Amino acid sequence: MQIVHLVQTWWQHQTLTEVVAVITGLLCVYLAAKNNIWNWPFAIVSVTLYLYIFYEARLFADMGLQVYFLAVNIYGWYYWSHKPATENKQPVKQISKMQTLIAAPAILIFSFILGSVLKYTTASYPYIDSFCAACSLVAQVLLARKVVQNWLIWVFVDIIYVAVYMLKDLHLTAAMYAVYVVIAAIGYRDWQRDWKNENSELRVKQ
Template identity: 30%
Template sequence: MDWKLILQIAGVALGLLYLWLEYRADIRLWIVGLVMPLIHGALYYKSGLYADCSMQVYYVLAGLYGWLVWRRNNTRTDVGQTGAKDTKGASGAKSSAAALHIAHTPLRMIPVLTAVYAAAHAALYLLLTHFTDSTVPFWDAGTTALSVVAMWMLSRKLVEQWLVWLAVDLVTVGLYLYKDLPYTAGLYALYSALAVAGYLRWRRQARA
Protein backbone atom coordinates (compact mmCIF):
# COMPACT_ATOMS: atom_id res chain seq x y z
CA MET A 1 0.00 0.00 0.00
CA ASP A 2 1.44 3.37 -1.07
CA TRP A 3 0.85 5.51 2.02
CA LYS A 4 2.52 8.48 0.39
CA LEU A 5 -0.07 8.44 -2.40
CA ILE A 6 -2.96 7.94 0.03
CA LEU A 7 -1.80 10.83 2.19
CA GLN A 8 -1.51 13.06 -0.88
CA ILE A 9 -5.05 12.25 -2.05
CA ALA A 10 -6.51 12.79 1.42
CA GLY A 11 -4.58 16.05 1.76
CA VAL A 12 -5.81 17.28 -1.62
CA ALA A 13 -9.45 16.53 -0.75
CA LEU A 14 -9.23 18.32 2.60
CA GLY A 15 -7.25 21.17 1.06
CA LEU A 16 -9.92 21.85 -1.56
CA LEU A 17 -12.65 21.86 1.07
CA TYR A 18 -10.59 24.17 3.29
CA LEU A 19 -9.90 26.60 0.47
CA TRP A 20 -13.57 26.76 -0.54
CA LEU A 21 -14.62 27.51 3.04
CA GLU A 22 -11.86 30.14 3.31
CA TYR A 23 -13.01 31.75 0.05
CA ARG A 24 -16.54 31.95 1.53
CA ALA A 25 -15.19 33.26 4.87
CA ASP A 26 -16.99 30.31 6.48
CA ILE A 27 -16.05 29.62 10.11
CA ARG A 28 -16.12 25.88 9.42
CA LEU A 29 -12.76 26.24 7.65
CA TRP A 30 -11.13 26.10 11.09
CA ILE A 31 -12.66 22.66 11.77
CA VAL A 32 -11.19 21.29 8.54
CA GLY A 33 -7.98 23.09 9.46
CA LEU A 34 -7.67 21.01 12.62
CA VAL A 35 -7.80 17.71 10.71
CA MET A 36 -5.74 18.61 7.65
CA PRO A 37 -2.43 19.18 9.53
CA LEU A 38 -2.45 15.57 10.74
CA ILE A 39 -2.50 14.32 7.15
CA HIS A 40 0.02 16.81 5.83
CA GLY A 41 2.30 16.37 8.83
CA ALA A 42 2.71 12.66 8.15
CA LEU A 43 3.24 13.29 4.44
CA TYR A 44 5.87 15.98 4.93
CA TYR A 45 7.77 13.92 7.50
CA LYS A 46 7.99 11.00 5.10
CA SER A 47 9.21 13.39 2.39
CA GLY A 48 11.93 15.05 4.49
CA LEU A 49 10.17 18.43 4.66
CA TYR A 50 10.79 18.88 8.35
CA ALA A 51 9.92 22.57 8.66
CA ASP A 52 6.63 22.00 6.87
CA CYS A 53 6.00 19.01 9.12
CA SER A 54 6.60 20.99 12.32
CA MET A 55 4.47 23.78 10.89
CA GLN A 56 1.44 21.53 11.22
CA VAL A 57 1.58 21.88 15.01
CA TYR A 58 1.36 25.65 14.58
CA TYR A 59 -1.57 25.18 12.19
CA VAL A 60 -3.50 23.26 14.84
CA LEU A 61 -2.87 25.93 17.49
CA ALA A 62 -3.57 28.76 15.05
CA GLY A 63 -6.74 26.96 13.96
CA LEU A 64 -8.02 26.87 17.52
CA TYR A 65 -7.17 30.56 17.95
CA GLY A 66 -8.78 31.54 14.65
CA TRP A 67 -11.94 29.59 15.42
CA LEU A 68 -12.27 31.28 18.81
CA VAL A 69 -11.68 34.75 17.33
CA TRP A 70 -14.18 34.28 14.47
CA ARG A 71 -16.75 32.68 16.76
CA ARG A 72 -16.51 35.50 19.30
CA ASN A 73 -16.76 38.21 16.63
CA ASN A 74 -19.68 36.53 14.86
CA THR A 75 -21.51 36.07 18.16
CA ARG A 76 -21.13 39.75 18.96
CA THR A 77 -22.36 40.67 15.48
CA ASP A 78 -25.41 38.41 15.78
CA VAL A 79 -26.33 40.01 19.11
CA GLY A 80 -25.95 43.49 17.63
CA GLN A 81 -28.14 42.64 14.64
CA THR A 82 -31.10 41.09 16.46
CA GLY A 83 -33.42 43.70 15.01
CA ALA A 84 -32.03 43.14 11.52
CA LYS A 85 -32.89 39.46 11.74
CA ASP A 86 -36.52 40.32 12.25
CA THR A 87 -36.69 42.23 8.98
CA LYS A 88 -34.04 40.64 6.76
CA GLY A 89 -34.13 36.99 7.91
CA ALA A 90 -31.54 34.84 9.61
CA SER A 91 -29.63 34.04 6.43
CA GLY A 92 -29.08 37.69 5.61
CA ALA A 93 -27.81 38.42 9.11
CA LYS A 94 -25.40 35.50 8.98
CA SER A 95 -24.08 36.67 5.62
CA SER A 96 -23.45 40.14 7.03
CA ALA A 97 -21.73 38.66 10.07
CA ALA A 98 -19.39 36.63 7.89
CA ALA A 99 -18.23 39.66 5.91
CA LEU A 100 -18.33 42.32 8.61
CA HIS A 101 -14.80 41.96 9.95
CA ILE A 102 -12.92 41.57 6.66
CA ALA A 103 -10.50 44.52 6.35
CA HIS A 104 -7.21 45.62 4.82
CA THR A 105 -3.95 45.25 6.71
CA PRO A 106 -3.07 48.50 8.54
CA LEU A 107 0.13 50.04 7.18
CA ARG A 108 1.67 50.22 10.65
CA MET A 109 1.41 46.44 10.90
CA ILE A 110 3.42 45.66 7.75
CA PRO A 111 6.91 46.29 9.25
CA VAL A 112 6.02 44.10 12.23
CA LEU A 113 4.81 41.25 10.03
CA THR A 114 7.90 41.58 7.85
CA ALA A 115 10.16 41.39 10.89
CA VAL A 116 8.34 38.32 12.18
CA TYR A 117 8.76 36.64 8.80
CA ALA A 118 12.49 37.45 8.60
CA ALA A 119 13.18 36.23 12.14
CA ALA A 120 11.20 33.03 11.63
CA HIS A 121 12.90 32.34 8.28
CA ALA A 122 16.36 32.79 9.74
CA ALA A 123 15.66 30.69 12.84
CA LEU A 124 14.08 27.84 10.88
CA TYR A 125 16.91 27.86 8.32
CA LEU A 126 19.51 27.51 11.05
CA LEU A 127 17.59 24.68 12.69
CA LEU A 128 17.18 22.82 9.42
CA THR A 129 20.81 23.16 8.37
CA HIS A 130 22.27 22.18 11.75
CA PHE A 131 19.85 19.56 13.07
CA THR A 132 18.23 17.84 10.06
CA ASP A 133 19.21 16.27 6.76
CA SER A 134 16.93 18.60 4.78
CA THR A 135 17.99 19.11 1.16
CA VAL A 136 15.93 22.29 0.76
CA PRO A 137 16.43 24.21 4.03
CA PHE A 138 16.14 27.72 2.59
CA TRP A 139 12.90 27.14 0.70
CA ASP A 140 11.37 24.92 3.38
CA ALA A 141 12.11 27.56 6.02
CA GLY A 142 10.88 30.39 3.81
CA THR A 143 7.48 28.92 3.00
CA THR A 144 6.99 27.93 6.62
CA ALA A 145 7.84 31.42 7.89
CA LEU A 146 5.46 33.03 5.40
CA SER A 147 2.75 30.58 6.43
CA VAL A 148 3.11 31.66 10.06
CA VAL A 149 2.43 35.25 9.04
CA ALA A 150 -0.38 34.35 6.64
CA MET A 151 -2.17 32.17 9.20
CA TRP A 152 -2.21 34.98 11.75
CA MET A 153 -3.51 37.41 9.11
CA LEU A 154 -6.26 34.95 8.24
CA SER A 155 -7.30 34.73 11.89
CA ARG A 156 -7.78 38.54 11.81
CA LYS A 157 -9.60 38.43 8.43
CA LEU A 158 -7.06 40.67 6.69
CA VAL A 159 -7.49 40.86 2.91
CA GLU A 160 -3.77 40.73 2.12
CA GLN A 161 -3.41 37.29 3.70
CA TRP A 162 -4.34 35.99 0.24
CA LEU A 163 -1.26 37.67 -1.29
CA VAL A 164 1.02 36.09 1.29
CA TRP A 165 -0.55 32.70 0.63
CA LEU A 166 -0.08 33.27 -3.10
CA ALA A 167 3.67 33.70 -2.56
CA VAL A 168 3.74 30.55 -0.42
CA ASP A 169 1.77 28.56 -3.00
CA LEU A 170 3.95 29.52 -5.97
CA VAL A 171 7.17 28.53 -4.22
CA THR A 172 5.58 25.38 -2.80
CA VAL A 173 4.58 24.10 -6.24
CA GLY A 174 8.22 23.94 -7.30
CA LEU A 175 9.33 22.59 -3.92
CA TYR A 176 6.85 19.71 -3.93
CA LEU A 177 7.59 18.80 -7.54
CA TYR A 178 11.25 18.58 -6.56
CA LYS A 179 10.26 16.31 -3.65
CA ASP A 180 8.21 14.05 -5.94
CA LEU A 181 4.82 15.04 -4.53
CA PRO A 182 2.95 15.74 -7.79
CA TYR A 183 -0.59 15.60 -6.41
CA THR A 184 0.20 17.96 -3.56
CA ALA A 185 2.05 20.24 -6.00
CA GLY A 186 -1.08 20.26 -8.18
CA LEU A 187 -3.17 21.21 -5.16
CA TYR A 188 -0.90 24.19 -4.50
CA ALA A 189 -1.05 25.21 -8.15
CA LEU A 190 -4.83 25.37 -7.73
CA TYR A 191 -4.32 27.25 -4.47
CA SER A 192 -2.35 29.86 -6.41
CA ALA A 193 -5.20 30.50 -8.84
CA LEU A 194 -7.85 30.55 -6.13
CA ALA A 195 -5.72 32.84 -3.95
CA VAL A 196 -6.14 35.50 -6.64
CA ALA A 197 -9.91 34.94 -6.74
CA GLY A 198 -10.08 34.98 -2.94
CA TYR A 199 -8.14 38.23 -2.76
CA LEU A 200 -10.48 39.93 -5.23
CA ARG A 201 -13.57 38.69 -3.40
CA TRP A 202 -12.35 39.72 0.06
CA ARG A 203 -11.27 43.11 -1.31
CA ARG A 204 -14.80 43.72 -2.56
CA GLN A 205 -16.22 42.68 0.79
CA ALA A 206 -13.80 44.99 2.61
CA ARG A 207 -15.07 47.90 0.52
CA ALA A 208 -18.66 46.96 1.31
Protein backbone atom coordinates in the same frame (compact mmCIF):
# COMPACT_ATOMS: atom_id res chain seq x y z
CA MET B 1 -2.93 4.12 -24.43
CA GLN B 2 0.54 4.86 -23.11
CA ILE B 3 -0.75 8.03 -21.46
CA VAL B 4 -3.47 6.03 -19.68
CA HIS B 5 -0.85 3.57 -18.46
CA LEU B 6 1.37 6.39 -17.19
CA VAL B 7 -1.56 7.96 -15.34
CA GLN B 8 -2.47 4.61 -13.78
CA THR B 9 1.12 4.03 -12.70
CA TRP B 10 1.34 7.52 -11.25
CA TRP B 11 -1.94 7.10 -9.38
CA GLN B 12 -0.79 3.81 -7.85
CA HIS B 13 2.11 5.65 -6.24
CA GLN B 14 -0.21 8.13 -4.50
CA THR B 15 -1.11 7.40 -0.88
CA LEU B 16 -4.59 7.52 0.63
CA THR B 17 -3.24 9.86 3.31
CA GLU B 18 -2.12 12.42 0.74
CA VAL B 19 -5.35 12.10 -1.26
CA VAL B 20 -7.49 12.83 1.81
CA ALA B 21 -5.14 15.63 2.90
CA VAL B 22 -5.39 17.23 -0.55
CA ILE B 23 -9.19 17.00 -0.70
CA THR B 24 -9.69 18.48 2.76
CA GLY B 25 -6.99 21.07 2.06
CA LEU B 26 -8.73 22.25 -1.09
CA LEU B 27 -12.07 22.39 0.68
CA CYS B 28 -10.71 24.45 3.56
CA VAL B 29 -9.02 27.04 1.31
CA TYR B 30 -12.06 27.29 -0.97
CA LEU B 31 -14.38 27.83 1.99
CA ALA B 32 -11.98 30.37 3.53
CA ALA B 33 -11.92 32.32 0.26
CA LYS B 34 -15.72 32.29 0.37
CA ASN B 35 -15.58 33.64 3.93
CA ASN B 36 -17.26 30.48 5.23
CA ILE B 37 -16.54 29.44 8.83
CA TRP B 38 -16.64 25.72 7.91
CA ASN B 39 -13.17 26.08 6.39
CA TRP B 40 -11.69 25.53 9.86
CA PRO B 41 -12.73 21.90 10.58
CA PHE B 42 -11.53 20.83 7.12
CA ALA B 43 -8.27 22.69 7.77
CA ILE B 44 -7.78 20.83 11.04
CA VAL B 45 -8.12 17.45 9.30
CA SER B 46 -5.76 18.48 6.49
CA VAL B 47 -2.95 19.84 8.67
CA THR B 48 -3.10 16.78 10.93
CA LEU B 49 -2.53 14.50 7.95
CA TYR B 50 0.24 16.71 6.57
CA LEU B 51 2.14 16.39 9.84
CA TYR B 52 2.80 12.79 8.85
CA ILE B 53 3.28 13.47 5.13
CA PHE B 54 5.93 16.14 5.66
CA TYR B 55 7.73 14.01 8.23
CA GLU B 56 8.05 11.26 5.62
CA ALA B 57 9.28 13.80 3.03
CA ARG B 58 11.83 15.26 5.49
CA LEU B 59 10.33 18.73 5.12
CA PHE B 60 10.74 19.42 8.81
CA ALA B 61 9.96 23.13 8.75
CA ASP B 62 6.68 22.35 7.02
CA MET B 63 6.02 19.56 9.52
CA GLY B 64 6.47 21.93 12.45
CA LEU B 65 4.33 24.47 10.62
CA GLN B 66 1.40 22.05 10.71
CA VAL B 67 1.51 22.03 14.53
CA TYR B 68 1.26 25.82 14.46
CA PHE B 69 -1.50 25.66 11.84
CA LEU B 70 -3.45 23.28 14.05
CA ALA B 71 -3.37 25.77 16.93
CA VAL B 72 -4.20 28.77 14.71
CA ASN B 73 -7.02 26.87 12.98
CA ILE B 74 -8.62 26.23 16.36
CA TYR B 75 -8.15 29.92 17.22
CA GLY B 76 -9.52 31.00 13.82
CA TRP B 77 -12.61 28.85 14.29
CA TYR B 78 -13.16 30.49 17.70
CA TYR B 79 -12.49 34.04 16.43
CA TRP B 80 -14.76 33.74 13.39
CA SER B 81 -17.59 32.32 15.50
CA HIS B 82 -17.54 35.32 17.85
CA LYS B 83 -18.98 37.88 15.45
CA PRO B 84 -20.37 41.28 16.46
CA ALA B 85 -24.03 41.10 17.45
CA THR B 86 -25.00 43.33 14.52
CA GLU B 87 -23.15 41.25 11.89
CA ASN B 88 -23.91 37.94 10.16
CA LYS B 89 -20.17 37.15 10.26
CA GLN B 90 -16.89 38.72 11.34
CA PRO B 91 -16.11 41.70 9.04
CA VAL B 92 -12.88 41.70 7.04
CA LYS B 93 -10.23 44.39 7.49
CA GLN B 94 -7.14 45.86 5.82
CA ILE B 95 -3.64 45.21 7.13
CA SER B 96 -2.36 47.88 9.52
CA LYS B 97 1.02 49.63 9.33
CA MET B 98 2.02 48.00 12.60
CA GLN B 99 1.19 44.52 11.30
CA THR B 100 3.28 45.19 8.20
CA LEU B 101 6.24 46.51 10.21
CA ILE B 102 6.16 43.43 12.43
CA ALA B 103 5.53 40.85 9.71
CA ALA B 104 8.30 41.72 7.23
CA PRO B 105 11.32 41.54 9.58
CA ALA B 106 9.76 38.60 11.44
CA ILE B 107 9.69 36.59 8.22
CA LEU B 108 13.35 37.34 7.44
CA ILE B 109 14.61 36.66 10.95
CA PHE B 110 12.61 33.45 11.35
CA SER B 111 13.74 32.19 7.93
CA PHE B 112 17.40 32.77 8.70
CA ILE B 113 17.34 31.26 12.19
CA LEU B 114 15.31 28.17 11.29
CA GLY B 115 17.18 27.64 8.03
CA SER B 116 20.51 27.84 9.86
CA VAL B 117 19.34 25.15 12.26
CA LEU B 118 17.81 22.86 9.65
CA LYS B 119 20.87 22.90 7.39
CA TYR B 120 22.62 20.71 9.96
CA THR B 121 19.84 18.10 9.72
CA THR B 122 18.62 15.88 6.89
CA ALA B 123 16.04 18.53 5.97
CA SER B 124 15.45 19.22 2.28
CA TYR B 125 15.93 22.85 1.10
CA PRO B 126 16.33 24.23 4.65
CA TYR B 127 16.30 27.95 3.82
CA ILE B 128 13.58 27.82 1.17
CA ASP B 129 11.46 25.59 3.39
CA SER B 130 12.00 27.94 6.34
CA PHE B 131 11.14 31.03 4.29
CA CYS B 132 7.91 29.44 3.08
CA ALA B 133 7.11 28.39 6.62
CA ALA B 134 7.69 31.94 7.89
CA CYS B 135 5.45 33.45 5.20
CA SER B 136 2.79 30.87 6.01
CA LEU B 137 2.97 31.67 9.72
CA VAL B 138 2.21 35.31 9.03
CA ALA B 139 -0.44 34.60 6.41
CA GLN B 140 -2.29 32.18 8.69
CA VAL B 141 -2.45 34.71 11.52
CA LEU B 142 -3.79 37.34 9.12
CA LEU B 143 -6.34 34.84 7.78
CA ALA B 144 -7.52 34.04 11.31
CA ARG B 145 -7.84 37.79 11.99
CA LYS B 146 -9.69 38.27 8.67
CA VAL B 147 -7.10 40.64 7.17
CA VAL B 148 -7.57 40.94 3.39
CA GLN B 149 -3.86 40.90 2.52
CA ASN B 150 -3.40 37.36 3.86
CA TRP B 151 -4.38 36.17 0.37
CA LEU B 152 -1.57 38.08 -1.34
CA ILE B 153 0.99 36.34 0.87
CA TRP B 154 -0.61 32.96 0.10
CA VAL B 155 -0.41 33.59 -3.66
CA PHE B 156 3.30 34.35 -3.35
CA VAL B 157 4.27 31.47 -1.06
CA ASP B 158 2.05 28.88 -2.77
CA ILE B 159 3.86 29.45 -6.08
CA ILE B 160 7.14 28.58 -4.34
CA TYR B 161 5.55 25.55 -2.69
CA VAL B 162 4.46 24.16 -6.06
CA ALA B 163 8.10 23.97 -7.16
CA VAL B 164 9.29 22.48 -3.85
CA TYR B 165 6.68 19.74 -3.80
CA MET B 166 7.30 18.84 -7.43
CA LEU B 167 10.98 18.38 -6.60
CA LYS B 168 9.99 16.15 -3.65
CA ASP B 169 7.68 14.04 -5.88
CA LEU B 170 4.62 15.11 -3.91
CA HIS B 171 2.73 15.63 -7.13
CA LEU B 172 -0.78 15.69 -5.70
CA THR B 173 0.29 18.21 -3.10
CA ALA B 174 2.01 20.32 -5.78
CA ALA B 175 -1.20 20.25 -7.83
CA MET B 176 -3.19 21.24 -4.74
CA TYR B 177 -0.92 24.24 -4.16
CA ALA B 178 -1.28 25.27 -7.80
CA VAL B 179 -5.04 25.35 -7.22
CA TYR B 180 -4.38 27.24 -3.98
CA VAL B 181 -2.74 30.02 -6.00
CA VAL B 182 -5.92 30.48 -8.01
CA ILE B 183 -8.21 30.25 -4.98
CA ALA B 184 -6.05 32.72 -3.04
CA ALA B 185 -6.23 35.21 -5.91
CA ILE B 186 -10.02 34.83 -5.97
CA GLY B 187 -10.10 35.10 -2.18
CA TYR B 188 -8.25 38.41 -2.31
CA ARG B 189 -10.64 39.75 -4.92
CA ASP B 190 -13.73 38.66 -2.96
CA TRP B 191 -12.49 39.83 0.46
CA GLN B 192 -11.46 43.18 -1.00
CA ARG B 193 -14.96 43.53 -2.45
CA ASP B 194 -16.51 42.55 0.90
CA TRP B 195 -14.38 45.15 2.67
CA LYS B 196 -15.51 47.87 0.27
CA ASN B 197 -19.14 46.86 0.63
CA GLU B 198 -18.94 46.79 4.42
CA ASN B 199 -17.36 50.24 4.52
CA SER B 200 -19.91 51.62 2.07
CA GLU B 201 -22.72 50.35 4.30
CA LEU B 202 -21.02 51.84 7.35
CA ARG B 203 -20.78 55.27 5.70
CA VAL B 204 -24.46 55.10 4.74
CA LYS B 205 -25.43 54.29 8.34
CA GLN B 206 -23.40 57.24 9.59
